[in-house]
Amino acid sequence: MSGRIGILGAGSWGTALAVLLGHAGRPVTLWGRDAARLSRIKELRRNEDYLPGVELPGSVEVVEDLGRVAAANWIVVTTPSAHVRGLARRLAAFSPRPGLLVSCAKGIELDSGLRMTEVIGQELGDVPLAVLTGPNHAEEVADRKATAAVLACADEALALEAQGLFSAPWFRCYTTTDVAGAEWGGASKNPYALAAGMAAGLRLGDNAIAALVTRALAEMVRLGTAAGGRLETFYGLSGVGDLVATCYSRHSRNFRLGEQLGLGRELAEVQAGSRMVAEGVPNTRSLRQTARRLGARTPLLDEVHAVLFEGKTPAGALRDLLARDPRPEAD
Amino acid sequence: MSGRIGILGAGSWGTALAVLLGHAGRPVTLWGRDAARLSRIKELRRNEDYLPGVELPGSVEVVEDLGRVAAANWIVVTTPSAHVRGLARRLAAFSPRPGLLVSCAKGIELDSGLRMTEVIGQELGDVPLAVLTGPNHAEEVADRKATAAVLACADEALALEAQGLFSAPWFRCYTTTDVAGAEWGGASKNPYALAAGMAAGLRLGDNAIAALVTRALAEMVRLGTAAGGRLETFYGLSGVGDLVATCYSRHSRNFRLGEQLGLGRELAEVQAGSRMVAEGVPNTRSLRQTARRLGARTPLLDEVHAVLFEGKTPAGALRDLLARDPRPEAD
Numbered sequence: 151m152s153g154r155i156g157i158l159g160a161g162s163w164g165t166a167l168a169v170l171l172g173h174a175g176r177p178v179t180l181w182g183r184d185a186a187r188l189s190r191i192k193e194l195r196r197n198e199d200y201l202p203g204v205e206l207p208g209s210v211e212v213v214e215d216l217g218r219v220a221a222a223n224w225i226v227v228t229t230p231s232a233h234v235r236g237l238a239r240r241l242a243a244f245s246p247r248p249g250l251l252v253s254c255a256k257g258i259e260l261d262s263g264l265r266m267t268e269v270i271g272q273e274l275g276d277v278p279l280a281v282l283t284g285p286n287h288a289e290e291v292a293d294r295k296a297t298a299a300v301l302a303c304a305d306e307a308l309a310l311e312a313q314g315l316f317s318a319p320w321f322r323c324y325t326t327t328d329v330a331g332a333e334w335g336g337a338s339k340n341p342y343a344l345a346a347g348m349a350a351g352l353r354l355g356d357n358a359i360a361a362l363v364t365r366a367l368a369e370m371v372r373l374g375t376a377a378g379g380r381l382e383t384f385y386g387l388s389g390v391g392d393l394v395a396t397c398y399s400r401h402s403r404n405f406r407l408g409e410q411l412g413l414g415r416e417l418a419e420v421q422a423g424s425r426m427v428a429e430g431v432p433n434t435r436s437l438r439q440t441a442r443r444l445g446a447r448t449p450l451l452d453e454v455h456a457v458l459f460e461g462k463t464p465a466g467a468l469r470d471l472l473a474r475d476p477r478p479e480a481d
Numbered sequence: 482m483s484g485r486i487g488i489l490g491a492g493s494w495g496t497a498l499a500v501l502l503g504h505a506g507r508p509v510t511l512w513g514r515d516a517a518r519l520s521r522i523k524e525l526r527r528n529e530d531y532l533p534g535v536e537l538p539g540s541v542e543v544v545e546d547l548g549r550v551a552a553a554n555w556i557v558v559t560t561p562s563a564h565v566r567g568l569a570r571r572l573a574a575f576s577p578r579p580g581l582l583v584s585c586a587k588g589i590e591l592d593s594g595l596r597m598t599e600v601i602g603q604e605l606g607d608v609p610l611a612v613l614t615g616p617n618h619a620e621e622v623a624d625r626k627a628t629a630a631v632l633a634c635a636d637e638a639l640a641l642e643a644q645g646l647f648s649a650p651w652f653r654c655y656t657t658t659d660v661a662g663a664e665w666g667g668a669s670k671n672p673y674a675l676a677a678g679m680a681a682g683l684r685l686g687d688n689a690i691a692a693l694v695t696r697a698l699a700e701m702v703r704l705g706t707a708a709g710g711r712l713e714t715f716y717g718l719s720g721v722g723d724l725v726a727t728c729y730s731r732h733s734r735n736f737r738l739g740e741q742l743g744l745g746r747e748l749a750e751v752q753a754g755s756r757m758v759a760e761g762v763p764n765t766r767s768l769r770q771t772a773r774r775l776g777a778r779t780p781l782l783d784e785v786h787a788v789l790f791e792g793k794t795p796a797g798a799l800r801d802l803l804a805r806d807p808r809p810e811a812d
Contacts, residue, residue, distance in 0.1 A: 285691030287686070295686035296686070296689040297686075298689075298692035322692075325810065326810050354626060355621040356621065357616050357626055357629070358626060358628065359726075360616030360722045360729075361615075361653075361718060364629075364716075385695075385699065387810060390721065394729070398725070401687060468627075479718060
């Protein structure tokens with residue numbers, strides 16, 4: 151399967167993937183929601199807002215017409231999770247028939263509790279779906295830093311085709327058939343990156359952050375397996391790999407947002423000062439809904455929820471977490 | 482069980498534990514191998530070499546006489562793993578009968594493949610043994626930064642007693658009965674911290690380090706469970722918790738040593754310039770012996786071994802690791 155690759159979303163990840171695929175000489179069509187930004191990208195051949203200094207290869211075309219992406223053989227969705235349903239609905243109007251649609255959106259839909267490929271499937275009907283995820287900071291992929299990713303697709307043959315599409319000497323792509331597990335790992339790491347950021351903002355230190363990450367992994371596994379993911383997936387690149395990449399990197403906007411909260415700033419104030427979408431904020435709400443529905447115990451997620459939406463201070467939340475009675479670790 | 486606590490080893494962790502226990506008003510006897518250093522600590526009431534600026538509480542006495550520690554109700558071993566057998570043998574001459582001996586040494590003995598509590602048990606005979614481990618940078622514990630640790634003891638009642646001994650408002654101590662798992666986690670994280678440090682020295686970026694840490698965890702689990710540890714222990718504080726604390730912190734001497742190697746310096750040169758013992762160097766050798774004996778697949782450990790002992794460059798080792806054929810992640 152060859153042909154044109156349509157990328158939906160001209161943020162940092164959509165742009166980095168356009169650069170990755172374009173460098174391999176593949177024909178790429180990049181589309182974004184913001185027409186003004188698109189025309190700047192078109193003119194400069196760079197996305198100065200999201201990936202400053204990185205040139206788009208010649209094989210990347212930038213378009214305002216969503217129909218052009220709908221006609222591609224491969225469609226790659228990189229928009230924030232809250233916009234995925236609306237975008238899929240707009241796309242459905244063009245009756246797209248791609249060989250594969252690859253979702254890179256990391257989130258769970260509010261109220262429905264659906265994963266992003268489930269949302270897209272509802273809107274587009276019978277289109278083959280896959281997920282590209284893992285510890286993949288866009289800046290580093292664009293900079294050709296060695297990176298490993300996971301391509302999840304229920305159809306193994308399609309997974310291998312997509313692996314071939316995305317692979318580059320600096321971008322290794324592993325495959326799995328566990329789409330649910332891959333999506334739950336990516337969706338659930340962001341609230342925990344907010345927690346790690348808060349701990350850093352509160353100057354708690356490396357010991358405390360390592361303890362938080364350990365508890366975060368345990369919660370991710372409890373929630374993600376209850377929601378249908380396979381255990382081993384959470385211990386791979388799309389689970390623990392993405393979790394540590396997000397909790398330990400200044401590239402992570404969720405970590406940085408959490409850090410600002412830990413330093414005492416208000417959520418609305420921090421969000422107003424950044425054009426980047428911190429997925430962890432809506433994800434905390436939707437993940438917590440699902441955790442309650444499935445009866446999964448998520449004390450860390452609950453504390454992040456309390457800070458974001460219930461007026462609790464980060465100091466109070468982390469104090470309550472760390473002050474729980476010591477007991478056998480396996481409890 | 483109360484009474485005097487004897488700490489063997491006046492390095493950073495032995496000193497930090499003396500400070501932790503001393504602050505709780507407990508009588509502590511601190512002993513170290515280096516008489517000159519001990520007398521400086523005694524005079525200054527600080528360990529300027531290993532934990533500069535931190536005052537020893539009044540209840541901590543510093544002694545040159547090993548017999549004083551041998552007579553304590555609790556004995557805590559914090560020496561580097563390569564010195565544990567020799568020290569235990571010296572201790573055996575005093576026929577110590579502590580209520581509990583707690584090992585904090587993180588390593589596997591060369592050639593024998595024994596864990597540190599197994600080594601101590603061989604030398605001391607029928608003494609109750611436990612392990613204190615986890616993501617615990619000494620500097621932060623001494624600085625009263627929130628920290629979580631694991632106390633592993635086959636006897637649950639003794640585990641609870643030891644938990645009570647070490648717990649402080651800033652030091653939470655969880656318990657487990659999986660002594661083997663707790664020791665294997667602590668022993669195997671250091672070679673991987675060397676690898677993470679090499680990657681950092683080579684400027685590989687956060688994506689690559691997250692991928693390395695993910696593979697390190699998979700190897701730790703394969704090797705540690707083959708050696709008798711329980712799976713769930715490696716996903717807790719003493720496994721993944723200690724691994725991330727070590728791979729992502731400048732406090733880690735193994736990470737820093739690996740970073741120097743990644744920057745192109747020679748092992749002998751880096752080791753000569755530091756008085757701290759980087760456990761990862763001997764551990765890489767002993768872990769690899771055990772891995773081969775048990776038939777556990779450890780490609781990352783093998784590459785670290787090749788860099789330390791077979792003249793391979795860090796760049797070559799990481800290139801070979803990252804260049805392996807992509808395939809299903811679960812393979």
